[in-house]
Amino acid sequence: MSTPILALVLLLAQAGGALPRLEVGAAIEASIEDGDPRVETEVLRTTHPDWPNVGKCYRIEVVEAGEYTLELRSYYFDAYLVLRDDADELLDEDDNGLVFSHSRLVRRLEPGRSYRAHACAVEGGRGPFALALASGRPDPLDPRGRASADLAEGHKAIEEIERREGPASKPLADVIVRVALLLYEQGDLREATALLERALLIQQEVLGPEHADTLSTVNTLGVLYWNRGELATARTMYERAFEARERLLGPDHPRTATAANNLGLLLTQQGEWLAARPLLERALAVKEAELGPEHPDTTVLVMNLGYLLLQLGDWSAARPLYERALIAREKVLGPEHPDTAVALNNLADVLSRQGELVAARPLLERAIAITESTRGVEDPRLGPPLANLALLLQKQGDPGAARPLLERALAIQEKAYGPDSPNTAASLHGLGSVLGELGDLAGARELLERALAIREKSLGAENEATASALCSLGVVLEAAADHEGARQSYQRALAIQEMALGAQHPATVLSVSNLAVILWAEGRPAQAEPYFERVVAAFETCYGSSYPLTARAHFNLAMVLADQGREEEAWVHARSALQASLSAAAGTLWSLTESERMLLLGSGESNARLCLALGEQEHQAEAYELWLAWSGLVSRSLLESRAQLLARVSEHAHEVMARLRETQAAISRLLHQETSADVAEVQRGLGQLRDRRNGLERELERAAGPSSVQPVTLAQLADGLEAGSAWLDFHVGPRFQPATRPGKPGSWSEDHLVAWIVRHGQAHGQGLVQLDLGPAAPIEAALDGYLQVVVGRSAAARGVAAGSSEASSGAAGRELLAYLWQPLASRLEGIQRVFVRPDSFLGALPFEVLLLADGSYLLEERSFVYVQSPLDVLGALGPSGGYRSLLAVGGVDYAGRAEPPGDPRADAGAPGISRRRWAALPGTGDEVRTVSRLHARAFEDGQRVLLVGAEPSEERLKKELSEHSVLHLATHGFFNPERAVSLWDSARRSAEPVELLELEQEFHALVGQLPGLLCGVVCAGANEPTVRGRDDGLLTAEEVLWLDLSRVELVVLSACQTALGERRAGEGMIGLRRAFGLAGARTVISSLWSVEDQATARLMQGFYENLWVKQMGRGEALRAAQLEMLARNRAEHGDALPATWGAFVLSREWR
Secondary structure (H helix, E strand, C coil), rough: CCCCCCCCCCCCCCCCCCECCCCCCCEEEEEEECCCEEEHHHHHHCCCCCCCCEEEEEECCCCCCCEEEEEEEECCEEEEEEEEECCCCCHHHCCCCCCCCCCCEEEECCCCCEEEEEEECCCCEEEEEEEEEEEECCCCCCCCHHHHHHHHHHHHHHHHHHHCCCCCCCHHHHHHHHHHHHHHHHCCCCHHHHHHHHHHHHHHCCCCCCCHHHHHHHHHHHHHHHCCCCCCHHHHHHHHHHHHHHHHHHCHHHHHHHHHHHHHHHHHHCHHHHHHHHHHHHHHHHHHHHHHCCCCCHHHHHHHHHHHHHCCCCHHHHHHHHHHHHHHHHHHHHCCCCHHHHHHHHHHHHHHHCCHHHHHHHHHHHHHHHHHHHCCCCCCCHHHHHHHHHHHHHHCCCCHHHHHHHHHHHHHHHHHHCCCCCHHHHHHHHHHHHHHCCCHHHHHHHHHHHHHHHHHHCCCCCCCHHHHHHHHHHHHHHHHHHHHHHHHHHHHHHHHHHHCCCCCCCHHHHHHHHHHHHHCCCHHHHHHHHHHHHHHHHHHHHCCCHHHHHHHHHHHHHHHHHHHCCCCHHHHHHHHHHHHHHHHHCCCCCHHHHHHHHHHHHHHHHHHHHHHHHHHCCCCHHHHHHHHCCCCHHHHHHHHHHHHHHHCCCCCCCCHCCCCCCHHHHHHHHHHCCCCHHHHHHHHHHHHHHHHHHHHHHHHHHHHHHCCCCCCCCCHHHHHHCCCCEEEEEEEEEECCCCCCCCCCCCEEEEEEEEEEEEEEHHCCCCEEEEEEEEEEHHHHHHHHHHHHHCHHHHCCCCCCCCCCCCCCHHHHHHHHHHHHHHHHHCCCCCCEEEEEEEHHHHHHHHHHCCCCCCEEEEECEEEEECCCHHHHHHHCCCCCCCCCEEEEEEECCCCCCCCCCHHHHHHHHHCCCCCCCCCCHHHHHHHHHHHHHHHHHHHCEEEEEEEECCCHHHHHHHHHHHHHEECCCCCEEEECCCCCHHHHHHHHHHHHHHHHHHHHHHHHHHHHHHHHHEECCHHHHCCCCCCCCCCCEEHHHHHCCCCCCCEEEECCCCCCCCCCCCCCCCCEEEEHHHHHHHCCCCEEEEEECCCHEEEEEEEEHHHHHHCCCCCHHHHHHHHHHEEEEEHHHHHCCCCCCHHCCCCEEEEEEC
């Protein structure tokens, strides 16, 4: 929402003065009277232009150099101090440097010079005052206590003047008005209104009903009644002030313009735009002629006219007005002034409506920060920017982040304006919409019905804001399957909007869309079709083809066309929907955090799925090419942003990155700590650290600047594949099923597993293979069953060495082969290397361990490379930098107690085991020494850093990782998909059930945004209590993500479960392997399950011999080592034992 600004004009009386000497330590009591000389400065002319500002002048001379304090106090007028030297040069001036309306200047004065102090009454004030001069600097005023001190002094002034002047006098009315304005500033509308009504009665009795002061109070009462939601009373006040001023002062008088502005704004709020526009335009012309185009009062009216145009839907006309106002306010008032914050909010509002979310967000964040620092964290002016930022986050697909902003805005507005104010209704409306989007339909309905009732009462049943509340209520009713209730809300809203806004206004068109959705949901696609066609045409005109609402309009039209069997027409709109989503994302992604990018892409996922579904027959290649552009877009955009940031990194960016890493470490320490005396404190700490961390990431992304991610075409992919290689892509998701009978709309099925195969040289998508492998659930069950038997995952979790029995795995293997591999095998004949992009549960399967019908393993037939993006296939990483520098970590001293017999690496790394139980891995010390010897043999003049025992601390690793081309980490890995175990163990011992629930909610919010916190590698000292100022010994994927590993050629994570992570649609596993890749590492070898450390050591020795001594490619070197171990196992054990070699998978660069 944009913020309309109501001009408040207070008219008080005037007086004159003399020139005696003011002594240090003395006070002068006098009175400003008619005939006192004028006092002029540029600031006074700018801020108080309506009256000649007069006062008395006093001479000051001091005998000692130093700081002196000059104070002017008066209960009768708004005090203003001006200090000049004997040459009449302005030295300093102050309006409200002391409490209430008193003034204070603190200045260094020198002996031998003469100074002149002007005690001034602004805006026509008259009456007694006290002027005092003291040596020294006073104690600073406490900003937090300033508001209460102002009020206390104001009430004291009322008592003092009433005692002196009686119950009905002009000075008493003046001071009551000033106190009422203080209360208004602080949000106490009821008390402010009561005082102004008292002042108005006095003024009408003493001055008359049409005196300038009386009309000023009438105008101000209109402002208060408006904010209280009593618009009818406010309108009466505004019309009275406007009619009297126009009659008494003329149409072009500045005070008439003020009255016209306020009445015009109220008419705008009530939807009477034709009547409002000439009033606002006239008011602006008068102020501009009187004060100039950049005066603060002029910019108020500029923004108010912009507000009217915004309500009319003429955003292109509103935008230059808001831009003009912001430029003027920054120039005249400064970039940190609270009135500049209002201009920032208003410009951000129109930018957001136009879809320029990247430009709007920093303006809103800046507006909030300025208002908080200058006005306080509970100032009612925070309501609009908080609400606008929340709406922007909703548009970016993040209603969860919008909710706390709206809850805060509601609390502020309700406290400031009361429960029945239109301002409160706006916050209720916004929060209700968010709750509906989050699935809390009951809570949403309650808030929206309350907002609707307030607007109907205060704004009227036919007001546009009332219609907006009806629309949002209809959405909630529709989600609750109350189609009739939703229809009634939509129809009523549409009738209001067509009359008030016109048929082409975006809000009107949105109501048309809502009604069409109801028709479609009732199984009447033919009736819905013309409505959706109207919506598509209107949104294309209003927003353009790259706006989320335009994408949704095309999606809806595609659905109703598909339900009528018109799949070719439906495909055109499904394609347009996905193209619009891609275009919108391209302009926004670069400025967002990773979690925000995920949410934004997730909000458009249905567009991508519908495009695939409708294109699979006649437009298979085009549909899949669009899917290639969509899936994995978050990872590709992050890689592009990081590369751009590193290419132009500034000193400021270095500082921000350092703060980000400190914050990441602090989150990890708090998340994995063993003990906590206060669970609520942990919850608050996690929330604060999360917000700080996301803010720093956002700052870095903006520092990197805009970046574009070019999609890979099918032709590029096919040409980039070498002969004998193929691309194998998977997607797990529902399939669209068009309507099969009238009265029932189309629907989405259960999740299916779909695969695509692209082979070398298939130009323009010819030969693209798309296979629906069937419902995903039985395939996932078969995969889990096979891994449990063959790999021994459940045994490994109990600390038993992983093993296999080929006889016992036969049945499970045959089921999985039938589901997964056999449909693919015939399409992959002649293919030796397969680039696999797994999705969802397939991320846990190394295809190499699949047991074929003849008793061999797929490893023996083909090689597999696991990729995140088609770019990994195309060699987009550039030439290799070589392997000349090695960092090898192993034999780590965790300083922990011994573990029970069995496989310690498997036991300590399994989910559910406390972080204080990391046991020694004796084989890893020999492993890394062997790796170091092999490196020395291959690269005699190379560099090697071997970290063992207590050396590989987390701090040391963070410093070393970016300095080497090869990283070999033989230590524990961990993946705790459910929760941070030690945090919960500690919480259960000390927390109440409610505290546990709140902590769990904060935890899920945290890891939902930052899933990399739950996986990582274990460093030296991890079993020891964390020392203040030190890391906790757990290097998480979240921390790896922001290291600079652009010089790293190869990472070998010789640790358990380092290939696992959270599943995210279209992005694969969000874990340690992906983090190393996004940080810049070209090749990552990681494990999918726990492996006995001696077997791992043998496999790694074979890999490095193949890589460095035999000079094989990376993928070939790993496969050869795995084949060698497989053959040895068969020879020595009579069993291939795939658990010993199959866990390790290679991703990204394979050459």
